[in-house]
Amino acid sequence: MKKRILPLLTVISFSLFNIACSQSQVSEFKPEDLGKKENIVQQITAEDINTIIEHKEYTALFFYTTWCGASIENLETHIKNTLDTLDLDDEELSIAIIGLAKNKNQIEELTKKYDINYTTYYLNSPIGSGIDKSVINKTLKKIFNDYESKNSVPIGLLCNNKKEILLPPAGYIFNNIIEAYYRQK
Secondary structure, eight states: OHHHHHHHHHHHHHHHHHHHHHHHOOOOOOGGGTTOSSOOEEEOOHHHHHHHHHHSSEEEEEEEESSOHHHHHIIIIIIHHHHHHSOTTOSSEEEEEEEEESSHHHHHHHHHHTTOOSOEEEEEOOSSHHHHHHHHHHHHHHHOTTOOOOSOSSEEEEEETTOOEEEEEESOOHHHHHHHHHHHO
């Protein structure tokens, strides 16, 4: 009897492990989802951000964290209002809203809570102010040769597809980045 139970328990344990792993897997970056008006959350890397930047002539990047009050205020107010009124079919502008979190679920909860119906991305990061800022800074240094580290979140910037920063990274309110794009256009 004991011999039969052990293999059965092993099979059940393995099945539960596979179910748990499949539920925690993240969406891979899909360039075709960029700018969709749907609540989609995908994990990305610096290389994926490069693809976003190269997609159109200009890109607005906005990094936020799940623990920062200013980041949450931007999600709740500025990002939602701007995305709801913005022409998202702009041929020249890509928008990448990138959250830092331990897992995809934290970003999904926030985007649902604040009704952000737009493709959102996340960088995997252990939560903690210094760590999150470090992840953002390291990611941006991989992309931009002239990027200077910032010690704040949220961080937003406007760049072109040649990876030239047009609006220097700072703790901008999201709609300020979009306004800067339309001013320079």
